[in-house]
Amino acid sequence: xxxxxxxxxxxPSAAAVKAVRHFNRFYTREMGVLDPYLxxxxxxxxxxxxxxLAHRKQPVASEIARDLGLDGGYLSRILRRFESQGWLxxxxxxxxxxxxxxxxxxxxxxxxxxxxxKSRDEAAALLLRLTPADQQRLIHAMQTVESLxxxxxxxxxxxxxxxxxxxxxxxxxxxxxxxxxxxxxxxxGWNSEFEALVADIAAKFMRNFQPEWEKCWIAxxxxxxxxxxxxxxxxxxxxxxxxxxxxxxxxxxxLGARLTDECIAFARAKGYRKMVLWTNSCLxxxxxxxxxxxxxxxxxxPYEGFGQQLVGETWxxxx
Numbered sequence: 001x002x003x004x005x006x007x008x009x010x011x012p013s014a015a016a017v018k019a020v021r022h023f024n025r026f027y028t029r030e031m032g033v034l035d036p037y038l039x040x041x042x043x044x045x046x047x048x049x050x051x052x053l054a055h056r057k058q059p060v061a062s063e064i065a066r067d068l069g070l071d072g073g074y075l076s077r078i079l080r081r082f083e084s085q086g087w088l089x090x091x092x093x094x095x096x097x098x099x100x101x102x103x104x105x106x107x108x109x110x111x112x113x114x115x116x117x118k119s120r121d122e123a124a125a126l127l128l129r130l131t132p133a134d135q136q137r138l139i140h141a142m143q144t145v146e147s148l149x150x151x152x153x154x155x156x157x158x159x160x161x162x163x164x165x166x167x168x169x170x171x172x173x174x175x176x177x178x179x180x181x182x183x184x185x186x187x188x189g190w191n192s193e194f195e196a197l198v199a200d201i202a203a204k205f206m207r208n209f210q211p212e213w214e215k216c217w218i219a220x221x222x223x224x225x226x227x228x229x230x231x232x233x234x235x236x237x238x239x240x241x242x243x244x245x246x247x248x249x250x251x252x253x254x255l256g257a258r259l260t261d262e263c264i265a266f267a268r269a270k271g272y273r274k275m276v277l278w279t280n281s282c283l284x285x286x287x288x289x290x291x292x293x294x295x296x297x298x299x300x301x302p303y304e305g306f307g308q309q310l311v312g313e314t315w316x317x318x319x
Contacts (some may be wrong), residue, residue: 030126042115045070049078050112053088053104060099079209087111112193119236140224163255164220165262168228173202176228179245188282191307195230200241205230219246219255226250229259234276239267241277242283244286255291264293268319275319281311290315 011266042050045068067076079102082088087108090100111249120295127135145259181195205216210233221225241263246256267275271304279286281300295315302311 034103035233045074046078046081047115048077050082050087050104050115053082053102054109054112056117058100058101058103060093060096062099064102067110071267081103082108085111095102143223161253162220162222163253164258165217166220168216168218172225172228173206173216174246175203175225176218176243179228179247180243183247189308194306198243198304201230205232205242213270215263217259219250219259219314221250221253221255227255227259229263231263237273239270239272241264241275246288251285256285257292260289264317264319268292273319275317277315279313279315287313287315290317 017039049064049070052068053059056064059186061072061075061079065072068075079088083090085107087105089103089105091103092102093099103146110146127138128291130138177195177199180198181192184190184194185192205214206271213233214231216230217228218225225247226248230242232240232242244256244259246259264275275295277290277295279290295317297313298316299314300311301313302309304310307314
């Protein structure tokens with residue numbers, strides 16, 4: 001999929017800009033950024049520089065300025081102030097005579113340590129207001145914000161994404177049912193009958209699971225669930241692909257095709273001679289995946305279901 005730069009994208013709506021500004025005001029207030037930072041007389045920027053000096057290996061000023069987005073002259077003034085307080089020492093850079101390697105002195109570490117502990121305590125106090133489940137929701141939301149807004153690596157393009165296909169864990173099957181209900185209602189207007197059908201299929205899969213013949217894959221993108229597919233035993237010679245699902249944020253990456261390929265490979269390895277699946281004519285993306293893998297449309301039949309007039313389709317693949 002081709003990468004896009006900001007010039008290719010539509011301008012954000014006024015409502016979207018307003019929402020971002022509202023969140024910024026909420027966040028800065030909630031995190032105490034407008035107060036004396038961590039109860040000290042030091043501004044946030046100086047504490048951030050102290051953090052970088054304490055945690056980087058052989059840091060140089062130009063790297064810190066670049067990564068924090070600081071003006072070089074402003075950073076130089078901060079570093080000189082740290083030196084005057086006995087917190088910072090400099091040593092010649094072995095590979096670049098124009099730069100110095102920076103390091104905190106013991107006094108610098110002593111000044112930073114209580115700030116780091118206070119920051120940890122404040123973060124813990126914020127999380128203590130939430131249930132464990134809501135803590136995880138907050139952390140996932142933060143990770144989502146970070147992954148979406150993180151700068152592109154040198155040379156352009158998007159940050160590398162981490163995709164994992166794994167076995168289901170407790171809670172995953174419920175998530176599959178929920179996502180089917182939400183996505184199909186939002187995108188196709190299907191009613192709760194469809195969610196009930198998916199719940200029934202998922203429950204039967206769990207109750208009657210035959211691990212030597214059946215399998216479920218859960219897809220994660222950057223540690224977040226985004227897709228799933230099931231392969232079930234229909235007969236001794238036939239496997240059935242069921243409930244292929246991909247969240248909108250994970251589309252366009254070939255992940256739906258990868259999940260389908262995993263089903264086909266598993267079925268072949270287990271000695272099945274045929275794969276079948278049932279879908280609907282309106283699911284164009286899924287139908288394209290099946291057709292490109294050699295599935296053939298065997299039967300098409302109009303029906304009324306899920307609050308819509310639909311056309312159900314049966315597809316098959318000889319293995």
